Amino acid sequence: MKIFSSEQLYQADQITTEKQQITPSDLMERAGTQIFNWLHQRMQGAQVPIHIFCGIGNNGGDGLVIGRLLIENGYNVHMYVVNCSDKRSKNFLINYDRIKNVTKSWPHLMTSEEDFPEINPEDIIIDAIFGIGMNRKLDGWVKKLIQYLNAEKAFKLAVDMPTGLYANEPLQDPEAVLQANHTLTFQAPKLSFFLPETGKYVPFFEVLEIGLDPEFLHTTEPLAELIAKQEAQKFYKQRQKFDHKGTYGHALVIAGSYGKIGAAILASKSAFKAGAGLVTSFVPKCGYSILQTALPEAMVLTDTEDTFITDIQLNFEPSAIAVGMGIATEKKTVSALVKLFSETKAPMVIDADAINCISENKELLKVLPKYSILTPHLGELERLLGPTKNDFDRIEKTKAFSKKNDVIVIIKGANTITVFGDKLYVNTTGNPGMATAGSGDVLSGVIAGLLSQGYDPLIAAVFGVYLHGSAGNIVSQQVSYEAVMASDISNALGNAYLALFEQEPQPQEEPQEK
Ligand SMILES: NC(=O)C1=CN([C@@H]2O[C@H](COP(=O)(O)OP(=O)(O)OC[C@H]3O[C@@H](n4cnc5c(N)ncnc54)[C@H](O)[C@@H]3O)[C@@H](O)[C@H]2O)[C@@H](O)CC1
Ligand SMILES: Nc1ncnc2c1ncn2[C@@H]1O[C@H](COP(=O)(O)OP(=O)(O)O)[C@@H](O)[C@H]1O
Ligand SMILES: [K+]
Secondary structure, three states, X not given: OEXXXXXXXXXXXXXXXXXXXXXXXXXXHHHHHHHHHHHHHHHOOOOOOEEEEEOOOHHHHHHHHHHHHHHXXXXXXXXXXXXXXXXXXXXXXXXXXXXXXXXXXXXXXXXXXXXXXXXXXOOEEEEEOOOOOOOOOOOHHHHHHHHXXXXXXXXXXXXXXXOOOOOOOOOOOHHHOOOOOEEEEEOOOOHHHHOHHHHOOOOOEEEEOOOOOHHHHHHOOOOEEEEOHHHHHHHOOOOOOOOOHHHHOEEEEEOOOOOOHHHHHHHHHHHHHHOOOEEEEEEOHHHHHHHHHHOOOOEEEEOOOOOOOOOOOOOOOOOEEEEOOOOOOOHHHHHHHHHHHHHOOOOEEEOHHHHHHHHHOOHXXXXXXXXXXXXXXXXXXHHHHOOOOOHHHHHHHHHHHHHHHOOEEEEOOOOOEEEEOOEEEEEOOOOHHHOOOOHHHHHHHHHXXXXXXXXXXXXXXXXXXXXXXXXXHXXXXXXXXXOOOHHHHHHOHHHHHHHHOOOOOOXXXXXXXX
């Protein structure tokens, strides 16, 4: 699914009205009707008080349409206009006028704190104050209204976006954002829903299609691409009957130091689980017996040094490499990386301490192989790029880094984002159970396993992140978030592949009366 910017959505709006020969207020009617249908299906006429707060722009206009339809269908509706400015939009005014046709009680005009209504915990609040058109900080009584509503226990439903958030710009005032329980967003999710500083205000959302021009939606390069099952399925390469282990490549995992050999085990095992034909682990000498015991399927090569990596000597040509998990940042390790980066032709995943080595020794950037995949968590990323001001600044700096160095960067987190030049891929799988030691090592192994099977680096990155998160979801459903361990995620990779083509359970039909 595509994530469009607010500018693109305005453009889509305009093209749609032109091509479909409808008025903007017809489009608003569609949008409001979608939300009404959503509510009506769930409420079935229940007389719960619904408080609709409408701004003075088109988001407010949507609120007025929703209110009108609810009133027409006999719901218990209380409408308010958050009258913070005289500049009411044309389509707000059209729908303001239409309210007259369905009720004698005109929406309550709010102009100060004194107008804040009483709301009970069982009531419903609909936030149609601002949507994608918010263009400045909320202040004065409007900010107080948001805080007042946040303090209420009533269920809060946001129209298009929670008021106070921007679609694709950083948050200005965390104390002036509506804490919506649910958001119904039009046509495409917004980038801010997926970033840590802003996404926390959008715990649940659904996309409601409003019939924007399909050609525009199809042909426009989006701000980002959301990767869910439907997208992930397209990446999968079917195995052929006469394939043999050579077909799936020989992955090399360079990892571990004294006390951190587990990183090499987790990554090597995950490369196998992702489908690599052969896996060799390169570790300091101290890791030899540990690896041979823990993972008999892997071949093991060792450094001359006992406790850390100093010189990577190979006796084969790997088809993919994952390097850096638990290798520390000793000077000799940095030299070994310079040599590896300069000489190796295989596609590479660069993780953890290998990223830290780059941050501390910028000369490594000069030899970074093209299309390498870097997999930093936020701490590693800040070390690499320097401090960033906010989530959006971080994305822009990562794009610049990716372009300058011709690499793919995976920003790991709740919604991991893969960055390649200006392209962004936002992952939808994963859960807080995966915030556990070693889960990053598993991801590096998975991506190396995909690379070794011949997946293109960008696809290996995006697909690997999806499968890894999916495995994490499968495990957490079995054992709880708390009990997820990295080795469980690795073990669940097989189920993640199977889940890729599993049919979703169909909703049970209501029993029919005879
Ligand atoms: N294609 C789409 O996405 C569609 C969008 N529609 C709705 O239209 C919304 C966008 O409408 P608008 O562009 O009118 O924008 P909004 O309704 O979000 O409000 C913006 C208006 O309020 C003013 N304003 C902005 N920030 C303010 C602040 N902090 N304090 C006081 N005034 C402020 C602006 O000058 C502008 O007039 C969407 O979010 C959606 O709800 C639908 O009606 C139809 C289709
Ligand atoms: N809250 C979360 N939701 C979803 N995924 C998460 C969450 N926290 C962590 N993860 C995932 O777990 C992995 C953690 O990686 P990392 O921090 O490198 O772990 P380690 O260094 O212990 O191996 C990443 O893939 C990240 O996206
Ligand atoms: K809103």
